[in-house]
Structures are given as C-alpha cells and as structure tokens.
Amino acid sequence: MATYSRLPGSVALITLQNPPVNALSAAVRQGIVDTVQRALKDPKVTSVVICGQNGRFCGGADIREFAGPMLGPPLVPMIHAIEAVDKPVVAAIEGVALGGGLELALGCHYRIAHSKALLGLPEVTLGLLPAAGGTQRLPRLIGLTAALDLITTGRHISAAEALKLGILDQVTDSNAVDLAVDFVRSVAGQPLDSRRLSTLACPCPPDVDSLLDKVMAQVRQRSRGALAPVACVQALRAAATLPYTQGMEKERDLMATLFNSGQARALQYAFFSQRVVGKWSLPSGANWNNSTGRTISKAAVIGLGTMGRGIVVALALTGMSVVAVETQEKQLAEASQAVPAMLQREAGRRSLATPPGVITFSSNLQDVSEVELVIEAVFENMALKLQVFRHLASVCGPGTLLCSNTSGLDMDQLAAVTKSPALVVGMHFFAPAHVMKLLEVVCGPRSSPEAVATAMQLGKRMGKVSVAVGNCPGFVGNRMLKPYLEQANFLLEEGATPQQVDEALEEFGFPMGVFRMSDLSGLDVGWRIRKEAGLTGPGVEPSRTRQGRRYSPLPDQVCEAGRLGQKTGRGWYQYDGPGGRVARSDPWVHIFLEAYRAQHGLVARSIAPEEILERCLYALINEGFNILQEAMAAGPEHIDAIYVFGYGWPRHRGGPMFHAGQVGLGRVLERLEHHHHNHPDVPHLEPSTLLRRLVAGGSPPVQKWREFINKDRVHSQL
Numbered sequence: 001m002a003t004y005s006r007l008p009g010s011v012a013l014i015t016l017q018n019p020p021v022n023a024l025s026a027a028v029r030q031g032i033v034d035t036v037q038r039a040l041k042d043p044k045v046t047s048v049v050i051c052g053q054n055g056r057f058c059g060g061a062d063i064r065e066f067a068g069p070m071l072g073p074p075l076v077p078m079i080h081a082i083e084a085v086d087k088p089v090v091a092a093i094e095g096v097a098l099g100g101g102l103e104l105a106l107g108c109h110y111r112i113a114h115s116k117a118l119l120g121l122p123e124v125t126l127g128l129l130p131a132a133g134g135t136q137r138l139p140r141l142i143g144l145t146a147a148l149d150l151i152t153t154g155r156h157i158s159a160a161e162a163l164k165l166g167i168l169d170q171v172t173d174s175n176a177v178d179l180a181v182d183f184v185r186s187v188a189g190q191p192l193d194s195r196r197l198s199t200l201a202c203p204c205p206p207d208v209d210s211l212l213d214k215v216m217a218q219v220r221q222r223s224r225g226a227l228a229p230v231a232c233v234q235a236l237r238a239a240a241t242l243p244y245t246q247g248m249e250k251e252r253d254l255m256a257t258l259f260n261s262g263q264a265r266a267l268q269y270a271f272f273s274q275r276v277v278g279k280w281s282l283p284s285g286a287n288w289n290n291s292t293g294r295t296i297s298k299a300a301v302i303g304l305g306t307m308g309r310g311i312v313v314a315l316a317l318t319g320m321s322v323v324a325v326e327t328q329e330k331q332l333a334e335a336s337q338a339v340p341a342m343l344q345r346e347a348g349r350r351s352l353a354t355p356p357g358v359i360t361f362s363s364n365l366q367d368v369s370e371v372e373l374v375i376e377a378v379f380e381n382m383a384l385k386l387q388v389f390r391h392l393a394s395v396c397g398p399g400t401l402l403c404s405n406t407s408g409l410d411m412d413q414l415a416a417v418t419k420s421p422a423l424v425v426g427m428h429f430f431a432p433a434h435v436m437k438l439l440e441v442v443c444g445p446r447s448s449p450e451a452v453a454t455a456m457q458l459g460k461r462m463g464k465v466s467v468a469v470g471n472c473p474g475f476v477g478n479r480m481l482k483p484y485l486e487q488a489n490f491l492l493e494e495g496a497t498p499q500q501v502d503e504a505l506e507e508f509g510f511p512m513g514v515f516r517m518s519d520l521s522g523l524d525v526g527w528r529i530r531k532e533a534g535l536t537g538p539g540v541e542p543s544r545t546r547q548g549r550r551y552s553p554l555p556d557q558v559c560e561a562g563r564l565g566q567k568t569g570r571g572w573y574q575y576d577g578p579g580g581r582v583a584r585s586d587p588w589v590h591i592f593l594e595a596y597r598a599q600h601g602l603v604a605r606s607i608a609p610e611e612i613l614e615r616c617l618y619a620l621i622n623e624g625f626n627i628l629q630e631a632m633a634a635g636p637e638h639i640d641a642i643y644v645f646g647y648g649w650p651r652h653r654g655g656p657m658f659h660a661g662q663v664g665l666g667r668v669l670e671r672l673e674h675h676h677h678n679h680p681d682v683p684h685l686e687p688s689t690l691l692r693r694l695v696a697g698g699s700p701p702v703q704k705w706r707e708f709i710n711k712d713r714v715h716s717q718l
C-alpha cells in the first residue's frame, strides 16, 4: 500500500509500504493511484514527494505477481498519470530504485537521491525489458548510447554515476526525503513541460543505425541465445526512431513476447533460487535463522597454487587479515609477487580505491596459530590433506575453524584427524576463486551449525552465492559433472568429434563446450583423479570396461600423448602454443580417434546434436535426481544455483533441474530409458527412482518436488 501525509508548506508525502523492498504489488499500485488522486484534488497541496518506507524507495514490480493473473491498476497508465500531474512531483530515492521503481521515478518531474542509493533497470536479468516506459523515457533523458548500456546489461549504478548521467537532479549525504521536500517547495509553480520525459526528443549520435547494429551484434554474441537483451535493443531502436506513443506500443509488444517465454520463467526462477539457497538448514533443525556464525577477522590459506592464490584475494577483499602459507619456497616467491597484483586488479575491477585487507606470506605452518579460520588449498590428494589437517590440529587452538577447498574428497575423513570435528567444513571454491560466484559449503555429518553458519556468512562477505551441500564424492557440482564428461567421451568413441559435441553444448548456451572447457582446466586434473581411483595407470587392464562398467580410456590416452590442454598447446584441440587461448581443430585428434575406433572395432556413426544434448545433459540431470534423493542437496534450486553460478549453465535455462521440468519429466525419463536400453553398461543412464516417482506423481512443478523427495530420505544430510 501507500500512505499519504500532508506536510507543512503544502507538500503531500506519499510513502510506498511493502517490505522488504517496497515492490510494486497490486496493493502498492492501488495505493499510489489513490494517493496521487488525493494530492491532485487537494487545493492546499502544491507539490508532491514520493518515497519508500524504511529507507528503500522501490525494488520494482513485484516479481512474484508475474506467476499469476495481473490484478490491480497497471503500471503504465499509473506512471503516465503522475507525469501528467500539474503539481511538481519529486521522487526521493533512498536504498534502491530498480526496474519499475526507477520507471516510477522517471515518471516524476524530479529525482533526488541519497549518495548510497543504487539505481538500475535490471529487467533484462529477469528475461524482461523495462516495460513501464523505461525503454522510452530513459533514452530521452540520458541519450541513446548510455541507455543502451544500462538497459542491455541491467547493471546497478551508484547515485554518483546516475547524477553524472543526468538521471538524478541532486544527490545528498543526508536525508533524501527532507531534501526532496525542501526542493519541491522551491520549484512549486514553475512550468513542468520540460520535465515530462515522454515529451522530449531522444538524444542520439549522428549514425544511429550503425550504433544500434553494433550493440545488437555485441548483445547477440554475449547473450548466447537469451531473448531479452535482443528485445531491449529493439525497444531502444523504437525510442530513437519513433514518436513516444509508437515506442510505447513497441515496448508493450516486445514485453508480451518475453513475458510468456520460458526464458523469463527460468530467469525469475534463477532469481529466487539464488535467495532460497541462502536459507540453509540441517537435519538437526539448525538453520540460517537460528544459528549464529562467527565474524572472522583473521584467516589463513594453506597452499598457494592457482586456487589458494584466488582464495587469498577473495578473503583480503573483505578487509580481513590473511596469512598465506606455502611450504615450497619457489611457489611462495611466485605467489608473493602474483597475489598483490591480483588483489590490485580485482579491487580496481570492483571500483575499490585501495585494496583492503593485509596479506602476510609465510613458509611456516606455525604462523597460522593465531587465526580464527584456516582454508586448506593444497594439491587434491587425500594423504597430503590428512597430513595438513593433522598438522593444523596441533598448531591451531581447539576453537579454530578448519576448512578444506577439496573438490570432492571425504570431509568426514579430514574432520576425524582434528581435535574438533564439529568445526570442520568444506569450502569448495571455483577457479578463479576471487572471481567465480559459487561456493559449495560442504556440511559433514559432524559439522556444527556454528561452523556451517560461519562458512555461509563468510561466503556472503566474499560476494559468493554459497550453497550448503552434503558430503559425498564430488559433492554436488562435480558429482553431476562425471556422467556428463563420461557421455561426451562415449560420444567420441561412437563417431562424434570434439567440435560437434562442443558446438551442440554451446548452441544450447554453455559459454564453452565440454572439450574446450577440459582443455582450459587442464586434462591432467581428471587423469590424476582417475589414477587415484585405480581406473587407469600402470597395471590396469587397457579394456573399455573397468570396475564393472563401460569406461572410455580416450582422455587417458590423450594425456599419455603429452596433450594436457591449453597449457601444453595441445589437447582436444590445438592452440598457437603453450598457454594459447584460441582452439583450432587438430588433425592429430581425428586420426587418433579413427585409429582408436579401428583398434576397438567401433564403427563411427553420424550423431545428431539432439542426441549429444540428451546424452550429456540428461545423464547429468539424472545424477541430480539421485543427489536430491540422497539429500546431498536440499532442493532442486540448490543444484540449479550451483550449475548456473559455477558451471556455466545458461541462466536463461534456469538450471539443470528446472530445465528437466521445462522439457517435461516424462520426456526426460523416456529418453533416459531409451539411452539406457542402448547402453546397459552405463549405470548413469539408468533413470533415478526419484525421477520415476515424480513422473508417476504427475510431473509436479519444480517447487513441489520436495514433497516427493522427503519420502525417500533415509540418511538425510541436509
């Protein structure tokens, strides 16, 4: 709703009230319509200020309403009515003015904001465009070029930038509402025509068409199949080339198309998933709301390889002191050069004037004795990690939180060698650790609520999307990756090329296909894991069945040929040299694949992109159902957030579990059954019990899966 009060000096103050972000729900819109009418009719009122309750102007349209029928007064005429008022209306912006919130402010005649306010039109991130006049008023106010940037990226900008762009009329460090009230009194009675943005011409550069074409090409390349960024450019073309009324018609038509698209549903689901995962809970009943984490001011990182260095930077960026330990002198010397430079660069990228945090480098593990939390980031080897944990247990106080950046080893085994297993959790970062948004917080069966809460809070401080997961091999993300990689290798055996597989996945929306990604990460990573698992290496039978199931030795053989990916200049592709980035098809790989197939009596067949996608993605999704069934992830949103923020799953497809729902669970089940029938020696293709149960239960929407999952949980970890 919205409240109305009359202030001395003939000012009407309208306050939006819909905690926590004053979203423009039907009740709020009705409140605005009613209070604006009241201000118009009241002869004693000469001017109006609109603000939001609790220091937040408005977070935009109520996204939850998009799932149902639209009720209440529509936004577009409401904002037109405000613009048409013949008494000056000022938006007093505190906190946020986002989406419909900024569009409402653009309908006002003036905008005044607190210096800490954030403004933006982030609709594109929800699969939409600013359809309450935003695509038509903003370019008329700040020009086409700047509007294209803000609307196609959806980025939030500071009040200072908004002032510079001309979105704001004034910015204050003190109370924005008080300033707006004083200001509106001073402009009462002045002409308003030039303040009505819909009546202005759109400032454009001389060659509008070439600008729009250039931005459209950039957007198409960047958005990898997403519809909304393209529609945003189309709407802005209308703003630049058509009268306002026709521009608004174009905005409405484009919005209608987007609004009903699966992409908008997926992106809105992704928005809420990101928030759902913050609300973790443990089987004990401990959860985000009733558990208190420690505030860490001094932490240590053990191991300064690529991951360790990124973690040091991520921690230092929060402002805490970090002890960075590396026992190999050469690696330590390199890291103490590289890390400060990384910190400086990242601070610059985040527009921080000076890099926060103090980093101390050391080769002595003893130097971590005073810290409150340690993150071990040594080589992925259980024996080595156990050795480090034993050492930490003797060096650190009993109250120190001990975390491991393992990407899939047993956290409980590590906890068992410490004095306080309850204070052990996994913190699985993704490379580069100071950039990637995802953090898997691995809750072992003995991890205390305090330890989990501390890791989750620390993740938030580092700007991560932290997802609590259970302790199983590979946790959630890497566990699901295994069947995906396995299928990609099998497809090569059966006749596909690395390019065909990658193209199908990139067409689906991944930034990189599986083979290009493997070359980037280094093929030796998986090779080492397979050797440790006894799947390959000296003395292992070179057959295509290992440990009782189909196995492809292809990636091992590529590594044995010295091709470890980009770092050696050769892998599944060839590069310009070691460290080269541009992947080119390599005749060696094609000859190698032909020889391999001939050796094993395999006849290459032509494989359609649909089969590539089904085999790779449905195998991955099927493992997701197994994970849910075993309660290693609390819900499908958790898996989806992991894949969107850590594995490049296209956000406009929601995540693997959401995608399964969109494809249709019955269809996913039927295709898995089909592929399992053809490949009975591949257990990952055998449909999960949970998937069968969901299909038998009428394929409920993803939000209802929990009801089915709970029936299956025996040894619940989350």
Ligand SMILES: CCCCCCCCCCCCC[C@H](O)CC(=O)SCCNC(=O)CCNC(=O)[C@H](O)C(C)(C)COP(=O)(O)OP(=O)(O)OC[C@H]1O[C@@H](n2cnc3c(N)ncnc32)[C@H](O)[C@@H]1OP(=O)(O)O
Binding pocket: 020, 021, 023, 059, 060, 061, 062, 063, 064, 075, 096, 098, 099, 100, 101, 103, 122, 123, 126, 128, 129, 130, 131, 132, 134, 255, 256, 259, 260, 272, 275, 276
């Ligand atoms: C026949 C078909 C016809 C089709 C035509 C249809 C025409 C429809 C006309 C529509 C007109 C378009 C209007 C407009 O252009 C569209 C929009 O405005 S879309 C919304 C744009 N706004 C945003 O994207 C902002 C989203 N929110 C945020 O970014 C952040 O929440 C925040 C505001 C920066 C605050 O961040 P935090 O402080 O960290 O808090 P949280 O993020 O945790 O949020 C707290 C809580 O609030 C919920 N929430 C936040 N924003 C919204 C929102 N806009 N609507 C609903 N709920 C919101 C959030 O989910 C949290 O709740 P919880 O999930 O924890 O319960």
